[in-house]
Amino acid sequence: MHGIHHIWTHPHIMHSRLHGRVHHMKLHPRQLCSRSSHVDEAQLRDKHFACTGCGICCTGSGNVWCSKGELDAIIQQRDSGMSFEQGVGEYCNVDAMRARNIDLHASEWFILKNAPGTDQCIFLNAENNHCMVYGARPLQCSTYPWWPELVESDKAWQHEAYTVCEGIVVMENSVDAVDRLDVIRETGAEFDTMEDKTRKLESFCTYLEDFPY
Ligand code: SF4
Secondary structure, eight states: OOOOOGGGGOHHHHHHHHHHHHHOEEOOHHHHTSSOOOOOHHHHHTOEEOOOOOOGGGBSEEOOEEEHHHHHHHHHHHOTTSOHHHHHHHHBOHHHHHHTTOOTTTOSEEEBOBOTTSSBBTTEETTTTEETTGGGOOHHHHTTTOOHHHHSOHHHHHHHHHHTOTTEEOTTSHHHHHHHHHHHHHHTOOOOOHHHHHHHHHHHHHHTTTOOO
16 A cells, blocks of 8 residues: 555545556557657647656556666665675566566566565565666666657556646646646646757657667
């Protein structure tokens, strides 16, 4: 269960979050880069996002993937005395990787574990919804929700807002937008600028060009 947060008092957001818990799929890079990353400026300009830190995007089915370098950075942050192989055993979902015929010793990509008995990323602190490896979190996480498949389609963007992320504001729905803007204001979250959006989208697509799965 997530830590209780004052924004639960907002009925629209409560609905959104509960809904999100049921349907959200954690990030899946193959879906995200299955099409061209060519997104025009208008598609970014009309979309707005400020992370409230609710932690829902770190919960649900699906996988959090990280590159070998990212996993190494996470291991170093958590315990610099831990070997890479120990880190794989400690933090990666080796069963899910084996089920995909991924060679744990040769792979350049890894799937992170969930916390035991939960559908939450192993690095989500359930008490405060903070990421415990924030400074070393995978690009998959740090670029959300500026992914091609969400940005290219207004429908996908809205679906993500209503099923997962309370920080996405769908301006066309003024009732919901007012509630969300209130929540965002209360948390002090800042909206991504055009520069942020572009940088995240581009870096995520570049990063995943070689993603093999
Ligand atoms: S990105 Fe969205 S779902 Fe994830 S923590 Fe921020 S507001 Fe919540």
